[in-house]
Structures are given as C-alpha cells and as structure tokens.
Amino acid sequence: MSIISYRDALNQGLAEELQRDSNVVLMGEEVAQFKGSYKVSEGLLEKFGPSRIIDTPISEAAFSGLAVGASMMGMRPVVEFMFWSFCYVAFDQIFNNAANVRYMSGGLINVPVVFRGPANGGTNVGATHSHTPENFAANTPGMKVVCPATPADAKGLIKSSIRDNDPVCFMENTILYNLKDEVPEGEDFIIPLGKAKIVTEGNDISIIAHGKAVHTAIEVAEELSDKHNVSAEILDLRSIRPLDQEAIIASVKKTNRALLVEENKPFCGVDAQICFLIQDQAFDYLDAPIARVSAVDAPQAYSKSLESVQLPGREKVLKAALNIL
Amino acid sequence: MEGLHHDTNLEPTTAIPDAKLDGKEDNIIDEQESDLIPTDKDVDFALLPVNQDLSDNDKIDLYDQMVRIRRFEERSLRAYQQGKIGGFLHLYIGQEAVAVGSVSVLGKDDHVITAYRDHGHAIAVGMNMDECMAELYGKKTGCSKGKGGSMHFFAPDKNFWGGHGIVGGQTPLGLGIAYALKNFNKQGSCLCFMGDGATNQGPFYESLNLAALWELPVIYIIENNGYSMGTAEGRHSAGDPLARRGESFDISWKVAHGHDLYEVRSVVQEAVERAHQECKPTVLEIITYRYRGHSVADPDQTYRTKEEIEEYKTNKDPLNLFKRKLIEENVLSEERALEIDKSAKDEANASAEFASESPFPDADELMDDIYWETDNPEKRSSEGRIFFEVP
Numbered sequence: 009m010s011i012i013s014y015r016d017a018l019n020q021g022l023a024e025e026l027q028r029d030s031n032v033v034l035m036g037e038e039v040a041q042f043k044g045s046y047k048v049s050e051g052l053l054e055k056f057g058p059s060r061i062i063d064t065p066i067s068e069a070a071f072s073g074l075a076v077g078a079s080m081m082g083m084r085p086v087v088e089f090m091f092w093s094f095c096y097v098a099f100d101q102i103f104n105n106a107a108n109v110r111y112m113s114g115g116l117i118n119v120p121v122v123f124r125g126p127a128n129g130g131t132n133v134g135a136t137h138s139h140t141p142e143n144f145a146a147n148t149p150g151m152k153v154v155c156p157a158t159p160a161d162a163k164g165l166i167k168s169s170i171r172d173n174d175p176v177c178f179m180e181n182t183i184l185y186n187l188k189d190e191v192p193e194g195e196d197f198i199i200p201l202g203k204a205k206i207v208t209e210g211n212d213i214s215i216i217a218h219g220k221a222v223h224t225a226i227e228v229a230e231e232l233s234d235k236h237n238v239s240a241e242i243l244d245l246r247s248i249r250p251l252d253q254e255a256i257i258a259s260v261k262k263t264n265r266a267l268l269v270e271e272n273k274p275f276c277g278v279d280a281q282i283c284f285l286i287q288d289q290a291f292d293y294l295d296a297p298i299a300r301v302s303a304v305d306a307p308q309a310y311s312k313s314l315e316s317v318q319l320p321g322r323e324k325v326l327k328a329a330l331n332i333l
Numbered sequence: 334m335e336g337l338h339h340d341t342n343l344e345p346t347t348a349i350p351d352a353k354l355d356g357k358e359d360n361i362i363d364e365q366e367s368d369l370i371p372t373d374k375d376v377d378f379a380l381l382p383v384n385q386d387l388s389d390n391d392k393i394d395l396y397d398q399m400v401r402i403r404r405f406e407e408r409s410l411r412a413y414q415q416g417k418i419g420g421f422l423h424l425y426i427g428q429e430a431v432a433v434g435s436v437s438v439l440g441k442d443d444h445v446i447t448a449y450r451d452h453g454h455a456i457a458v459g460m461n462m463d464e465c466m467a468e469l470y471g472k473k474t475g476c477s478k479g480k481g482g483s484m485h486f487f488a489p490d491k492n493f494w495g496g497h498g499i500v501g502g503q504t505p506l507g508l509g510i511a512y513a514l515k516n517f518n519k520q521g522s523c524l525c526f527m528g529d530g531a532t533n534q535g536p537f538y539e540s541l542n543l544a545a546l547w548e549l550p551v552i553y554i555i556e557n558n559g560y561s562m563g564t565a566e567g568r569h570s571a572g573d574p575l576a577r578r579g580e581s582f583d584i585s586w587k588v589a590h591g592h593d594l595y596e597v598r599s600v601v602q603e604a605v606e607r608a609h610q611e612c613k614p615t616v617l618e619i620i621t622y623r624y625r626g627h628s629v630a631d632p633d634q635t636y637r638t639k640e641e642i643e644e645y646k647t648n649k650d651p652l653n654l655f656k657r658k659l660i661e662e663n664v665l666s667e668e669r670a671l672e673i674d675k676s677a678k679d680e681a682n683a684s685a686e687f688a689s690e691s692p693f694p695d696a697d698e699l700m701d702d703i704y705w706e707t708d709n710p711e712k713r714s715s716e717g718r719i720f721f722e723v724p
Contacts, residue, residue, distance in 0.1 A: 105502060
C-alpha cells in the first residue's frame, strides 16, 4: 500500500495492463510525447514505445472508431479523451458502433474498448468542456459506465475496465487528479465493476453519490455528525452501469432516508433512475421523501462566481440532508 | 445518360478557371492524374494478368456469384412487397460487379466492411442465402438472429465486419481493422465500401488523414451510384472525381467503371497489392448504378427518369456485359448461363422458404448478445444490476 495521487493510480493501472496484455494500446491526443494533457500517461511512452502509446491527431471520430474496429479484431484499445466533452464529435462511433455491434451481429463480435478521460465541471472552462455524460452513456444498452472517486478505485477500476470484454466509458475528474490516498500495489489488485462501496457506515440517512460528489458527501457527513448528531452512511456507487442496486437498497432499508448527490445535470440524470429504484424497492422503508441535489440545470458557466453555485456544494447538500431528517 | 452527372466525368477535369501561377495558366492535371482516370478505349482489362490468371471455372463462378446476388435480391424484393420483410431494404441490383470483383481478389488476411447496402458483399464473401434471407425476415435463423436486419449482416469468420447503418460510420471502423492487421503484422488489407453520399461525412476525412499518416492498409471503395439517396452527385458534391479527395492526403486514388467486372478486379487488386507490399491506403471510386430506389420503399421518380434507368440496364448491366464477354471467350454458353440463372432462382426461392419456415426469435432473446458478460454468466467478473427493464 502506498499513498499516491489519483493521476498516478491511473498511470499505474494503465502501465500494469499494458504490461500484462500486448493487445492493450493507449491512444489519444497528446498521450505520448506530451505525456498526457493531464499527465496521466506520463512515462508510458518511454516504457512501452510509440506503437503502444499513440499520439493521435484531433480527430475523435476517427480514432474512436479506429479503436472500435481494432477491438472487433481482438485488440484492447484504451482511448483517452482530453475531455469527455469531446466525445460529442465521436458520438456515432461510441454509441452506435461500440455499443451496438455485438447486438446487431447476434453476438458474433466483441468490442473490448475503453473510452476514458475527465468528465467534470468546476474548472472554469465553460460549457463546452464541462460535460458529465455518464447518464446518457448509461442510457445505452451495451455500454458500461464507471466513475471512480478515489485513487484506489481509479486504479482498480481502470484495470477491470481494460480486462472487460464489453465497451466501457470510464469517467475521471480533473479536480481529483491530485487527490492522494492509499492505493494497493500489485498486478492482482482489481475492483469489479458494479460494486458500490460504503465509505462511511451510518444509521440515520444514506447519502448516495458518485464521482467527486462522494467527497462532498464525506464533508457533509462529518458536519452532520459533529454538529447535528446525525450518523450518515455514504455509499459511493463507483459504477453506474452495472449498478450495485443491492447496496443502495440495503443502505436505504437500514437508514430509512435517502439523499442523492451528483454533479450530473438533473433531468434524466443518473440519480433520477436511482430515485425510481429506491421508491420501487424500498418504498415502505422510507421515513421521508427521497432528496436529491445535482448540478444546477443550466449550461456550465465560465465565471467562478457563477460556477461555484452550479455544482452541489457542501451547504446545499447539508441543507437537503437536514430537510429530510 | 442525361442527368447522370457522375457518369460523364471520367475524363480529366480541366484547369480551375483563372487558376494562375506566376502569371501563366497552370495545368492542374498532371501526368500522373491523367493516367489514373481511365478511359474505356485505352485498356482491355480482360488481358491484364489479374484476369488472365482466371480459369474458366473461376470466371463462371464470378458470373454465378453476380447472378446469385441479383436473384437473391429480387426474391427479397418480392418478400418485402408481400409484407414479409420490414424496415428498409436497400437493394444492390445493378452494382453486383463491384462487390464480386473486389472480393474475388482477396486473400486470407484481407477483410471487408461496408454500409447498409450490404447484401451483395455478404453473398460475395460467402455468406449463404438462407442466413441472409432469414435475417431479412427477422427470424432466429438469420445471420444476426433477427437483431440486425437488412443493414446489419455480419460474418467475422469470413472476414466480413458488417453491414453498418449510418452513412460513413463504417469508415473509421475499416481504418481500425486495417490498424489491427498492421498491429498483428498481417500482410492484409481492409476493403471499406461506402457510397458517394458517404464521402461528405466528416469521419471519412479524419480517417483518410489517419490512413495516410499511419500508413494503414485500408482501401476505401466509393461505390458511386450517382445518388446520395435522392440527391444527384452534381447536387451533393463539389469537386470531381470524388476519389481525388484522397490526393489531399497523398493517398493513391483511381476511378474505374463498375459495370466491368474485369476492370473492378484490376483496380482493386492493384490497391490490395499496395496494401500488402507497402502497407498504404488507396481510395477507389467505382462508377456504378442502382436500379431500384435508395430503399425500395422510397419513391424513385422524383430525381431520375425511367429512361435513365433503362439506358443503364440496356447498355451497362454488369451481368449481361460479363455474360457476353464469357460467351465471346467461349467460356460460357447460353445454356449454361440459363442453368446458372435457374439454379440461382431456385436457391433464392429455397432461402425464402427457409426463412418463412424458420421461427421468430423468442422475446427472451431480446436480452441476449448485448454484453459479452451477460452472455457468459459463468465468466462474469462484474457485479450489480445491468438491465433495468426486461420482457
């Protein structure tokens, strides 16, 4: 176990899988010589050479589709999007081709490709660079979607995603890249997709979150405990699809209250689905309406003063929690 | 061929008006380019080695394949009209020599991918009529178990990677297949078929750039049938010929006639050679024509005349032309041609029978073939719920 950053954890995970399987390649804009726009791939070019760590032109549609075609042939490409926002120009390749080829071929073809990169707001880069498409990626049957919140999860989940035989959308967060925490060492460390994690056990309210919202939930839980004598349980979903429904329902049945927090936009967001599942599976256990805090329903703004109120902050989440307690 | 813009443009284009360099007229058509644009009279493609190497049986087999594709599609059209086939049915009738000629020069590490007008390519790579017809009928015995339909035939065991419904969407996939071949050190190629309409989709250009930049053995074959759905080439594309667009990326390109199977074989073989020997891409534009509408449900008289279709059928039908050639070469007799035709019709009818008698997929099968993991539950490594509504 060593304490490393989320960025380095991803780097380790990628390096281990590149080492383990010669069919794995990493491609994307600036991943090789430039060492990655966010330095996630630093050192990999030197270690694995230019045939494995591949700089692409700014052509998301072509290199995403190329990766899908190569995966159909048995390779395991990992595609880095500098921002997940840029997937919008490659939409057809990801959501038509990667997600549907297996189905349309009656199961004759596998598409073991990983699309990864940061998908978050909060960095003053405006609406075009701040999209969080986990909800519509998860709305696509055939696709798997992962949103790691911690360095250990980033490593364990990227390794599982690369080994997975289905296409995976792996969504990171630029604000978390510098976050440091304990990360297990060794090639064998993996975290299965679809397994949520109880970050903090509690009895009075379940705060269910994914991605960076997990860290907001942790702050709120501390305050609830310190100032309000409330014991909050935090559930980090880690994967959106598959989804650990069992863990969600078990937690809500225990605490009888659910607060859902996400940095996704609200309408048809991930938590809309989770809200449905809770009322469907644990209706009689609820002592209060399900509460939900998501990003403000406006395009992501540039100005710090505006953007600071767009993402679900500590105060807002705390208020929502107190509302249902 | 009044109105058939694409068929009138095989001659070298003239200089861009007013294009001047250093004060004098610049002839933009260089020697190489003139060579690349074929003229009917210059070459007898039958005499080229690639075609001279064909045995009599090989030639009859090529003719047989074209006839089988046509009879299959004619039979499928009838089934469509009877309401047995739903959705879209994009027929390849008129273009048969392109798929058959192209696929006939391929070896074991050469691969094929195409768009939604895919029946011809599927049969050319060796898929059987039963699995294809059953797929059109939406039956369990179809090549995609009734989940793909007309636009989505696949046979990876025959190096055939679809069958793709979105115009131009297959162009990066073909690139990826070529990329994988190079990565695995295979001396192969990927023929990526597309229509003239697909040349105006952005991913095609991104793919051309990567194909040239990374030296990938992909061969883009633009089957130019003159119409992007109902919009004639002259109304959808600037610059002519379309294949010349490859030149911006220093990609070798060529224009050929698709009604002459020998000519198709010759240009595709040259491109495959380039892929195998130099690991480099090619753009081919093969001028062809479709007799039916874009899809058979679409009106066909709003953008072209019956006379135009009739003229092509009379003068350039690829099956008739090849039959005539083989008869002239004493390879084929009228009697044998009739037998081939009858056998193809019988096979097509039998496939319709097979499709008709096959069962529809069960509702439970909706949930098969979505994820590798759910199809292989004993090997599943992920946990959690993956489907949120089932039959």
